[in-house]
Amino acid sequence: MxxxxxGRESRAGWGFAAPALLLxxxxxxxxxxxxxxxxxxxxxxxxxxDPSAARVIGLANYAxxxxxxxxxxxxxxxxxxxxxxxxxxxxxxxxAALLVSGRxxxxxxxxxxxxxxxxxxTLVAVAIVWRYLYHPQYGLVNWALGxxxxxxxxxxxxxxxxxxxxxxxxxxxxxxxxxxxxxxGLQSIPEELYEAASLDGAGAWARFxxxxxPGLAPTFLFVGVTTMLGQFQLFSExxxxxxxxxxxxxxxxxxxxxxxxFRWWRLGMAAAIAFVLxxxxxxxxxxxxxxxxxxxx
Amino acid sequence: xGREGExxxxxxxxxxxxxxxxxxxxxxxxxxxxxxxxxxxxxxGSTPDLSQLGNTWIPEFAALHALAPLDAxxxxxGAPAESxxxxxxWETNVVDGQAYGxxxxxxxxxxxxxxxxxxxxxxxxxxxxxxxxxxxxAAIKRVEGxxxxxxxxxxxxxxxxxxxxxxxxxxxxxDHGTRGAFAQPPxxxxxxxxxxxFRDGLAPAVQGSQIANRYQExxxxxxxxxxxxxxxxxxxxxRLSPAMAGKWFIAPLPGPDGPESGVSTAxxxxxxxxxxxxxxxxxxxxxxFLSRPDQQIRFRAxxxxxxxxxxxxxxxxxxxxPFTRVFETQLRRTxxxxxxxxxxxxxxxxxxxxxxMVLGHARPDSTLAALDREADVLLEKRRWLxxxxxxxxxxxxxx
Numbered sequence: 001m002x003x004x005x006x007g008r009e010s011r012a013g014w015g016f017a018a019p020a021l022l023l024x025x026x027x028x029x030x031x032x033x034x035x036x037x038x039x040x041x042x043x044x045x046x047x048x049x050d051p052s053a054a055r056v057i058g059l060a061n062y063a064x065x066x067x068x069x070x071x072x073x074x075x076x077x078x079x080x081x082x083x084x085x086x087x088x089x090x091x092x093x094x095x096a097a098l099l100v101s102g103r104x105x106x107x108x109x110x111x112x113x114x115x116x117x118x119x120x121x122t123l124v125a126v127a128i129v130w131r132y133l134y135h136p137q138y139g140l141v142n143w144a145l146g147x148x149x150x151x152x153x154x155x156x157x158x159x160x161x162x163x164x165x166x167x168x169x170x171x172x173x174x175x176x177x178x179x180x181x182x183x184x185g186l187q188s189i190p191e192e193l194y195e196a197a198s199l200d201g202a203g204a205w206a207r208f209x210x211x212x213x214p215g216l217a218p219t220f221l222f223v224g225v226t227t228m229l230g231q232f233q234l235f236s237e238x239x240x241x242x243x244x245x246x247x248x249x250x251x252x253x254x255x256x257x258x259x260x261x262f263r264w265w266r267l268g269m270a271a272a273i274a275f276v277l278x279x280x281x282x283x284x285x286x287x288x289x290x291x292x293x294x295x296x297x
Numbered sequence: 298x299g300r301e302g303e304x305x306x307x308x309x310x311x312x313x314x315x316x317x318x319x320x321x322x323x324x325x326x327x328x329x330x331x332x333x334x335x336x337x338x339x340x341x342g343s344t345p346d347l348s349q350l351g352n353t354w355i356p357e358f359a360a361l362h363a364l365a366p367l368d369a370x371x372x373x374x375g376a377p378a379e380s381x382x383x384x385x386x387w388e389t390n391v392v393d394g395q396a397y398g399x400x401x402x403x404x405x406x407x408x409x410x411x412x413x414x415x416x417x418x419x420x421x422x423x424x425x426x427x428x429x430x431x432x433x434x435a436a437i438k439r440v441e442g443x444x445x446x447x448x449x450x451x452x453x454x455x456x457x458x459x460x461x462x463x464x465x466x467x468x469x470x471x472d473h474g475t476r477g478a479f480a481q482p483p484x485x486x487x488x489x490x491x492x493x494x495f496r497d498g499l500a501p502a503v504q505g506s507q508i509a510n511r512y513q514e515x516x517x518x519x520x521x522x523x524x525x526x527x528x529x530x531x532x533x534x535x536r537l538s539p540a541m542a543g544k545w546f547i548a549p550l551p552g553p554d555g556p557e558s559g560v561s562t563a564x565x566x567x568x569x570x571x572x573x574x575x576x577x578x579x580x581x582x583x584x585x586f587l588s589r590p591d592q593q594i595r596f597r598a599x600x601x602x603x604x605x606x607x608x609x610x611x612x613x614x615x616x617x618x619p620f621t622r623v624f625e626t627q628l629r630r631t632x633x634x635x636x637x638x639x640x641x642x643x644x645x646x647x648x649x650x651x652x653x654m655v656l657g658h659a660r661p662d663s664t665l666a667a668l669d670r671e672a673d674v675l676l677e678k679r680r681w682l683x684x685x686x687x688x689x690x691x692x693x694x695x696x
Contacts, residue, residue: 045361045638046638046678046682048339049361050362053682055681263333264639265336
């Protein structure tokens with residue numbers, strides 16, 4: 001290929017990419033840079049009324065966050081959610097995917113649709129229904145506990161149970177999405193591998209451990225990273241169901257950021273929280289990729 | 298907002314009849330969404346002409362320069378004057394010496410109590426001083442038993458703590474609302490009085506949510522006193538069994554140095570005019586209309602809210618009601634909370650700290666000092682703004 005052609009080709013390439021790049025630049029990079037600059041100021045309620053009341057304060061917001069017990073509480077809650085809810089969500093998705101991909105399952109399409117339904121249901125509607133389920137006196141969950149002669153639990157009112165209650169709801173709401181990705185991953189594992197394993201005398205469990213799981217490794221990486229990224233940003237569920245209570249037990253980092261920004265209007269502070277969370281998520285992603293690469297090597 | 302948003306439609310119809318050519322669009326918003334909605338409308342440049350505003354929000358919207366100053370409008374052309382309002386309530390509308398709101402309806406906290414239990418304990422009425430009040434509570438505890446309490450002070454509410462502080466004479470914030478004054482003797486005194494009630498077993502150390510049904514427990518006598526506002530008069534009447542009729546009443550709050558020091562919160566809603574209003578004169582006419590004593594009485598008949606205009610309180614529908622008479626006494630003894638936008642955040646922290654002290658996790662002196670430090674951090678911006686304005690004024694004065 002001659003050089004001028006390459007130049008023309010690359011110009012054409014840029015031309016084709018330009019619309020997308022402009023959109024990403026305008027709606028992603030600019031706001032991110034704006035947010036970063038905002039996090040270095042004390043932009044707040046006073047500055048909204050009179051812009052000259054905003055000051056550049058360097059890293060003071062970050063220092064304040066790191067000294068704020070509420071931030072650490074929110075971070076702890078978020079990690080609780082990610083560490084408990086993440087694996088639970090992945091296991092539920094994988095189990096559902098195996099169930100609907102089984103060869104003897106009738107109407108697999110129907111079951112996939114049913115399992116996928118919560119994903120496409122409006123979150124607020126779901127949260128309201130679950131609030132009924134969790135109601136301490138009239139809820140279905142406590143009714144079931146009562147039938148088993150177990151004491152009733154104030155699911156959303158007890159600081160120890162509020163986060164588990166939210167985890168169960170989000171796992172139910174979201175497992176359908178990862179299930180579809182696992183189904184696709186399962187279909188990409190060649191049938192011959194299973195046949196060969198069967199011929200070698202491998203049982204169902206051995207086939208699962210030695211064929212299915214290794215075959216799903218890339219899917220696991222994708223599912224793991226996207227689930228983790230999504231879960232670090234937990235906001236709507238506690239916002240709708242508990243407003244961060246009881247006793248801040250469900251205040252997550254994003255909810256804290258929202259409260260700083262849109263309840264107290266300390267937008268500089270809120271932007272700084274966003275960047276702290278960004279760094280944590282970046283580290284989490286790199287760690288997972290390193291882990292997977294180590295296993296594959 | 299809330300129920301007011303529904304009933305005000307009725308009043309607005311009459312306003313439109315009296316003012317042909319003016320058409321009012323009423324937008325109802327639920328209370329929980331109101332604050333956010335109004336602030337975002339300010340950012341988006343789409344504020345309404347006028348609005349109802351919880352009076353504790355006024356400092357915040359004044360700091361945004363979102364509200365029109367009203368000093369020049371008060372008391373002229375049929376508009377109500379400052380003297381038409383309870384003093385403490387009026388003061389919630391004033392920020393830095395300028396009025397930004399007109400009180401619409403009011404509320405304050407009083408003491409709900411069991412007449413029968415108090416009588417059994419040997420007291421005919423709620424006494425006026427803290428010392429006697431405590432003696433009455435101790436007598437109730439003696440008569441009712443160790444598993445019962447006298448006063449229910451939910452640890453997850455900030456208002457009672459603020460009330461005790463105000464009663465002991467604390468301004469809560471010092472230096473023009475730029476520093477916490479919680480470690481100073483007055484607030485400490487209020488705090489220690491309240492804490493001693495928990496320590497002596499006169500008040501149960503529980504969160505509001507741990508008492509499943511406060512009406513039921515009030516009826517069972519688990520506690521026989523409770524600090525609350527006018528909305529609970531209706532609730533208590535509906536929710537208590539018929540046998541309880543006549544066995545409970547309300548009283549003005551006792552104070553450290555007698556009835557006059559028994560101050561309470563100055564709550565309620567005001568009507569405000571937005572600076573960016575395209576029809577300020579018409580909007581002001583509506584505010585004047587809604588402030589008229591006859592409309593205030595009608596408003597109360599429609600939704601039960603207590604009127605802000607003192608003239609409206611002379612109506613027989615109010616003077617014949619023993620409950621409203623108690624509220625009237627209490628409304629003359631109200632104090633505004635510090636008029637700074639940061640107050641709600643600080644009030645939240647008062648409650649967090651109070652809860653820790655009640656549960657015995659924290660000692661008063663170190664906790665109140667920590668509260669001051671936190672307040673000082675939150676108020677740093679105010680100190681800087683005041684300092685800047687002072688310098689600017691000085692620079693403007695010299696040449």
